[in-house]
Amino acid sequence: MNSETLNTLDTYSKNKYKYGFVTDIDNEKSKKGLNEDTIRFISLKKNEPDWMLEWRLKSYSKWKKMKQPKWANLNFPEINYQDIYYYSAPKGFEKKPKNLSEVDPKLIETYNKLGIPLEEQKVLAGVAVDVVFDSVSVATTYKGELEKLGIIFCSIGEAIQKHPDLIKKYLGSVIPPGDHSFSALNSAVFTDGSFVYIPEGVKCPMELSTYFRINAENTGQFERTLIIADKGSYVSYLEGCTAPKRDDNQLHAANVELIALEDAEIKYSTVQNWYPGDEDGKGGIYNFVTKRGLCAGKNSKISWTQVETGSAITWKYPSCILKGDNSIGEFYSVAITNNFQQADTGTKMTHIGKNTKSKIISKGISLGKSQNTYRGEVSFLRKADKARNYTQCDSLLVGNQCGAHTVPYIDSKNNTAVIEHEASTSKINEDQLYYCRQRGLSHEEAVSLIVNGFCKQVLQELPMEFAVEAQKLVSISLEGSVG
Amino acid sequence: MFLEIKDLSVKIENKNILKGLNLNINKGEVHAIMGPNGSGKSTLANVLAGKEDYEILNGKVNFKDNDLFDLNIEERAQEGLFLAFQYPVEIPGVNITPFLHSAINSKKKRMNEEEIDNLSFAKLLKSKASDLGINIDMLKRSVNTGFSGGEKKRYEILQMSILNPDLAILDETDSGLDIDALKIVTDGVNKLKTKDNSFLIITHYQKLLDYIKPDYVHVMVNGSIVKSGGSEIAAEIEKDGFQKF
Numbered sequence: 001m002n003s004e005t006l007n008t009l010d011t012y013s014k015n016k017y018k019y020g021f022v023t024d025i026d027n028e029k030s031k032k033g034l035n036e037d038t039i040r041f042i043s044l045k046k047n048e049p050d051w052m053l054e055w056r057l058k059s060y061s062k063w064k065k066m067k068q069p070k071w072a073n074l075n076f077p078e079i080n081y082q083d084i085y086y087y088s089a090p091k092g093f094e095k096k097p098k099n100l101s102e103v104d105p106k107l108i109e110t111y112n113k114l115g116i117p118l119e120e121q122k123v124l125a126g127v128a129v130d131v132v133f134d135s136v137s138v139a140t141t142y143k144g145e146l147e148k149l150g151i152i153f154c155s156i157g158e159a160i161q162k163h164p165d166l167i168k169k170y171l172g173s174v175i176p177p178g179d180h181s182f183s184a185l186n187s188a189v190f191t192d193g194s195f196v197y198i199p200e201g202v203k204c205p206m207e208l209s210t211y212f213r214i215n216a217e218n219t220g221q222f223e224r225t226l227i228i229a230d231k232g233s234y235v236s237y238l239e240g241c242t243a244p245k246r247d248d249n250q251l252h253a254a255n256v257e258l259i260a261l262e263d264a265e266i267k268y269s270t271v272q273n274w275y276p277g278d279e280d281g282k283g284g285i286y287n288f289v290t291k292r293g294l295c296a297g298k299n300s301k302i303s304w305t306q307v308e309t310g311s312a313i314t315w316k317y318p319s320c321i322l323k324g325d326n327s328i329g330e331f332y333s334v335a336i337t338n339n340f341q342q343a344d345t346g347t348k349m350t351h352i353g354k355n356t357k358s359k360i361i362s363k364g365i366s367l368g369k370s371q372n373t374y375r376g377e378v379s380f381l382r383k384a385d386k387a388r389n390y391t392q393c394d395s396l397l398v399g400n401q402c403g404a405h406t407v408p409y410i411d412s413k414n415n416t417a418v419i420e421h422e423a424s425t426s427k428i429n430e431d432q433l434y435y436c437r438q439r440g441l442s443h444e445e446a447v448s449l450i451v452n453g454f455c456k457q458v459l460q461e462l463p464m465e466f467a468v469e470a471q472k473l474v475s476i477s478l479e480g481s482v483g
Numbered sequence: 484m485f486l487e488i489k490d491l492s493v494k495i496e497n498k499n500i501l502k503g504l505n506l507n508i509n510k511g512e513v514h515a516i517m518g519p520n521g522s523g524k525s526t527l528a529n530v531l532a533g534k535e536d537y538e539i540l541n542g543k544v545n546f547k548d549n550d551l552f553d554l555n556i557e558e559r560a561q562e563g564l565f566l567a568f569q570y571p572v573e574i575p576g577v578n579i580t581p582f583l584h585s586a587i588n589s590k591k592k593r594m595n596e597e598e599i600d601n602l603s604f605a606k607l608l609k610s611k612a613s614d615l616g617i618n619i620d621m622l623k624r625s626v627n628t629g630f631s632g633g634e635k636k637r638y639e640i641l642q643m644s645i646l647n648p649d650l651a652i653l654d655e656t657d658s659g660l661d662i663d664a665l666k667i668v669t670d671g672v673n674k675l676k677t678k679d680n681s682f683l684i685i686t687h688y689q690k691l692l693d694y695i696k697p698d699y700v701h702v703m704v705n706g707s708i709v710k711s712g713g714s715e716i717a718a719e720i721e722k723d724g725f726q727k728f
Contacts, residue, residue, distance in 0.1 A: 432572050434534055435568065435571065435574070437533075438557075438566050439560055439646065440590045441557060441585055441586055442589070449582065453576025455576070456576040
C-alpha cells in the first residue's frame with residue numbers, strides 16, 4: 001500500500017460523528033443499578049397494569065440466573081449492570097404530550113438538528129415517525145391518518161394501556177424472555193419502542209419509522225418493538241438511531257419481534273448510526289440487539305435490511321423462523337467498522353415449513369483497526385421439505401490492520417434441502433483507486449464510490465426515501481468528514 | 484509550450500526505466516511514440532498521469548504552466564490530462580453515469596465553472612455514446628465490469644469524449660482490437676481533435692497510425708527517445724522493425 005493511501009486512511013479514521021451533540025434538558029431518572037425497585041419504578045412511571053409488572057419481574061428473576069452469551073468474536077470489559085441508569089426521561093413526561101405544542105422546544109430542536117422534523121407537514125412525505133428519546137416516546141406522526149385504516153402505530157407503552165389483548169398474545173411470543181441474558185434483561189427493563197398492528201388485508205400506505213436517540217449520560221436504552229402483520233397485510237418499517245459523543249460506553253439492548261400471519265409481508269430496515277467511539281477506541285455504544293421474525297402463516301414473508309455503521313460493539317442477528325409453508329425470509333446487511341469498532345453480526349434462518357426459502361446477502365467493510373465478523377446459522381428441520389437457502393458473504397478490507405471473519409453454520413435434518421453458499425474477501429484495489437483518480441475523483445471520493453458499489457446489492461433494498469441517506473451515511477463513515 | 488518534458492529519469496524498484504527523456508508537445512498537435520516492448524512507453528504514460536509506484540530521479544515536466552509533479556493524480560486529471568488505459572480496471576457496482584458525472588463536475592469545480600446537473604449530463608452521455616456507436620444498454624452496466632477488451636477500449640474513448648481533455652494520452656489503445664473496433668476508437672479520437680487540444684499516442688504497431696495521422700512520430704528505445712520525425716518514420720518501422728534503433 002502506498003503512502004497516499006495510508007494518509008487517506010489516516011484521515012478516515014479521524015472519524016467525525018455529526019450527531020454527537022448533547023441536548024441540555026432536565027431529566028428524571030431512576031436510581032442507578034438493576035434491582036426489583038428499579039423495575040417497579042419503571043412500571044410505575046409507565047402506569048402499567050399489574051400483569052405487565054409481573055412479566056417484568058419474572059424476566060428479571062430469569063436474568064439473574066443467566067450468563068451473558070460469550071460465543072461472539074468480541075472483546076470488551078465486563079458490563080457493570082449496577083452502574084447504569086435504566087430509566088431517563090425529560091422532566092414532565094409522565095404523560096406523553098398530546099400534541100407538539102406540549103413538547104419542550106429543546107426536544108423539537110434536537111430532532112430538527114438530526115434531520116427528523118416532528119411537524120407533520122415537514123416530515124418526509126409519506127413517512128410516519130415515532131421518536132424515542134432515552135426512555136420515552138416523544139411523538140408519533142400521522143397517527144390519525146393511519147387509524148382510519150385500522151392501523152395501530154404507537155409507542156409500546158401506549159399499546160400496553162390501550163391494546164392489552166394484542167400485547168398479552170404476542171409480546172415475548174417470538175423472543176421469550178428466557179431466550180438469553182439480553183432478552184431477559186430487555187424484558188425486565190424495557191422502556192419504550194414502537195408497536196405496529198396492521199389489520200387483515202391492509203397494505204400500509206406509508207413507511208413507518210422509529211427514530212431512537214440516547215441523550216442522557218450513563219443511561220442504557222432498552223427498546224422494545226413489536227410488529228404484527230395480520231393476514232394478507234403489508235408494512236415497511238424503518239428504524240434509525242444516534243447518540244451523543246461520550247467517553248463512557250453506553251448500553252443499548254433492544255428486542256424487536258415481528259409476526260407475519262398468512263400471506264402477510266413485513267419489510268424491516270435499520271440504519272444504525274450509534275456513536276462508534278473515537279479514533280482511540282474510547283466511548284461508543286454497546287449495541288446488543290435481538291431481532292427475530294416469525295413467519296407464522298403460509299406464504300408469509302419477512303425481510304430484514306440493515307446498514308450498520310455505528311456502535312463500538314455490534315452484536316446483532318436479525319433472524320427468521322420460517323414456520324408457515326412457502327414462507328420467505330431475507331437478510332440484507334451492510335456492516336462498516338472503522339477505528340476500534342467491533343461488529344459480530346449476521347442472521348439465523350430456521351426452516352420449519354415446507355418449500356420455505358431464505359436469502360442472505362451480507363457485505364462487511366473493515367477499516368482502521370476494526371474487526372468485522374459475519375455469523376450466520378441456517379437450519380432445516382425435519383419437515384422442511386424442499387426448502388432452499390442462498391447465502392452470499394462478501395468482505396472488503398481497507399488498509400492492513402483490520403480483520404474480516406465469516407462464520408457460517410449450516411444444519412440440515414432434511415435431505416431435500418438445497419443450500420448455496422458463496423463467500424469472498426477482497427482488499428480495496430490500488431488500480432481501481434488510480435483509475436478513479438485519473439478521471440478526476442479525489443482519493444476519498446474514489447474509496448466511497450468503490451465501497452458504495454460493493455454494497456449496492458443491499459442498499460437498493462432500502463425504502464427509496466432512505467436509500468440516498470444510507471448512501472451518504474456510508475460515505476460519511478468512510479471519510480469522517482462533516483457531511 | 485503545452486507539455487514540456489525535460490531530461491526525465493525515472494526508476495521503479497531499483498530499475499531505471501526512463502533515462503533522460505525529452506519531449507515537447509504544442510497545442511493542437513498529435514504525437515505518436517513507438518517502441519519495442521519494455522522500452523518504457525507505458526511508464527511514461529503512468530508517470531505523466533501521476534501513478535505513485537515510480538521514483539522520479541531527475542527532470543522536470545511542465546503542463547499548462549504547472550509543474551506537473553506539484554499536482555497529484557486527480558489534480559492533473561482536473562487540469563485536463565486524460566489517460567486511456569491499456570488495461571482498464573473493473574469496478575463492480577459502480578455505474579458509469581454517476582461515476583463520469585462526478586468526474587466531470589470535479590473538473591468543473593477546479594475550473595470554477597458551473598457544475599452540470601443530472602438531466603443535462605444524462606443527455607450529454609447519451610449523445611456522445613450514440614456518436615461512438617455505443618449501445619445505451621452498455622451505459623447501465625458497472626464500470627468496465629464484464630466488458631470484452633474491445634468494449635473496454637470504446638468505453639475509454641467515451642469517457643475521453645465526455646471529459647474533453649486538453650491532453651489525451653492513449654496507452655496502447657489499439658492492442659487487442661479488431662479492425663472494426665479500431666475504426667470506432669480512432670474515429671472517436673479524430674472527432675475530438677481540435678486546434679486547442681493535443682494527443683500523445685503510444686503504440687507498438689504502425690496500424691493505428693493508418694487511422695490517426697500524427698504530426699510527429701518518436702521512436703523510444705531503452706528509456707529515451709532516439710529518433711523524432713514525421714509519419715515517414717512509422718513506415719520505416721513497419722518495414723524494418725525496431726532493430727536498427
